[in-house]
Amino acid sequence: MKLKAGAKLLLGMVSLALTLSGCLYPGDEKRASVNYRESVKRIQAAVDDYQQEEGVLPILNADETTPRYEKFRIDLGKLNNKGYLDDIPATAFEQGGSAYFLILNEEIDPVVKVMDLVTVQKVNDVQRQVNRYKSAHGGNLPVLDELYPGLYTIDHKQAGTSSITLTSVYSGQVLDFIMDKDGTVYVDYVFDIMAAVDKKGGEHDKNQDLRLDLEEASYYVPVKSLPYLWINNQPIPQPPS
Template structure:
């Protein structure tokens, strides 16, 4: 496994320059821009319904989730219940339940419940790559199709070996390409470093060494950085932290 951290840093810098010029104000996903703010309206309507439900019922309208479920996949809003009980006039077209490409989630459930969107296209792409990695690992004695170690204990994927060349991922925030990375166990993630670097550079947000930088993306968009690792500011760039560290 080659170590080319400097190469990764240079790539991030190039992507930041491109993204910073294309972002203005808050970061909103390309899909939302194309639909005239319909995603924004949908989140607002579901947020109001969730607040009304919690006030009247004393609970949050969420589907059951396992304790091990990642934060950005965990508390899915039960839109069907909100609709059936009259808190929501109709289920938004963006929702998976209506054939859309997003789940509505609740973050900060114990303090100030906030409705966000989880992009299912990103989830599907990462899962597709994960299946290829698992197949390769099973057929090669546990070895991984790793290319470069661009972060500590995190690697890009040799697409030719893994057979993942046809699977590409576009950022829900900027519409720009994102790469897949994997840890030493072969678990696959989307790399949101370019998006984090762009929002930090554009908005001039101060960085904190011990604060997960994914919160920047939460604050800048209605979408969550699903299938991601925690990011921290290290040597002037956002660096994801491997579970093995």
């Protein structure tokens, strides 16, 4: 399986960017900084105490179709009202911040993570424009190129999305939007995943979702993404079946 030239160029930039930055995740320092660290620590302690005393997790309801990185939102109001959290952090959406706090590994070892709402909003903005184009053009999509098998870059001029750019919460790099054959829009985290894989080293399980490396490397979750598998020495996003 071969990548298009644009994807190869992007992957080739990883080593250079790491050399210049000297840091795998400068985005953590710039966007998460102390506020997110402290917020996550406080909420994690509150969640642990709540689960130990109440026997359940303080999460809002979500249906089975909700993606993993959007699913188990923490009910911060409940934690606050029941005295497990003195106040809701200013970083939280509930207090005017730009993040939801989620729980991952809910059945084994619940861990608090951050969902960046700036990323979500920009994907939603692009999705809205793609939907408009599709509706106005008989179901056709504003496709520029097939970047990966079954996944496409968006012709931003046609879609009217040229002004929408997304900076990675992990690396600070500008990331691409991609879409599947139905026009569903995602973030392409290939740059960040390749950086995480290079940093981690070792063998790669061909059946393991490489987004787990991003989970381990940061407080942030790779929201609005597809699973990535290690194929021909590269991370490749997998379109919906």
